[in-house]
Amino acid sequence: MTRRGSYAKGVAKREEILSVALDVVARRGYAGASVREIAEAVGLSQAGLLHYFDSKGELFTAILEKRDEVDYAGNTGDFLDDLVRVVAHNAEVPGLVRLFAQLSLEAADPQHPAHDFFRDRYAFLRETLTERIRAGQADGSLRAALDPERTATLIIAATDGLQAQFLLDPSTDMAAELAGFLADLRAS
């Protein structure tokens, strides 16, 4: 359909827009999370930005995917340590945390454009964590009495819930609280 050159340029521009958008939301917060505000920060008109993303939903889904991508990039291998590290990083970008939390609730509606993204994301997280917990029990580093699936669900819940408390009271030390919870899962 499109020449390779133009297509590549479109992709690059999309990436550029997402990088700026991620920055803007991280700094200016959820309040600035309208298509208009982001467009202005990127240096485009609202219509100009919607040339690259057909709808608000598509734009924000792309922002969320981009953010996950950035987060996963620094993983070391020890999944509990990685989780605490990501959470500690989140405390520095409250705007993003809020966008994420708020969108995940709005996406409860099956009609919402980001519904599938969040469903898939939670399912993936739950499965991955469950598997790692089983492995930890096998090698003796985690308590054998834990129900792996339930524990995975609870780790995710604790992480999300701590974010809610942090947003309301930024003095909440999410990483420390989560680390305390995770320490309790280790074999003694």
Added chain:
Amino acid sequence: MTRRGSYAKGVAKREEILSVALDVVARRGYAGASVREIAEAVGLSQAGLLHYFDSKGELFTAILEKRDEVDYAGNTGDFLDDLVRVVAHNAEVPGLVRLFAQLSLEAADPQHPAHDFFRDRYAFLRETLTERIRAGQADGSLRAALDPERTATLIIAATDGLQAQFLLDPSTDMAAELAGFLADLRAS
């Protein structure tokens, strides 16, 4: 200022409005949570409803307070059991759960009309739980190794986080997952 009779009638009408509003939000969900929608369900015009509540913020804060009141009404005494019971009840009113979760995130902004409500509510919950956990440790029913404040924070976080998962996937059994977590806190 106002005659006692008129004042009492105003209070009664406010209560009636809140009851209907609670029902409407529980059934029709967060989407119906605009002043207009609630007003119509109550049988008033938007302006008519705003005669009783000066602003949207005041209305919703009142709705949340009313809901807490209803929830607390059935408490038995064993705080862990009460918590599971409230969570089980919540699964039957997803609209209310969503309103609550969504508003608590919006209220992260210190300017938000419900900001103080949520800050106070979390502080109260945390203090009450901490105290009960200490008591449980004293009488030997809860593990002595738990950090009471951290555990309180985590119980609240788990509860909130489970709600997020439940909203996205209503097959999530919040009460069972939470009960599993709480069982792990008991002395063995």
Added chain:
DNA sequence: GTCTATAAGATGATAGAC
């Protein structure tokens, strides 16, 4: 106490010029 009407503003989306 309740209504109609309207202000004043934001939003997402689209049409069409260049």
Added chain:
DNA sequence: GTCTATCATCTTATAGAC
């Protein structure tokens, strides 16, 4: 590819009649 202009809605809040 980007813009301006505009549309169609939606929101909360208020003024003023009855």
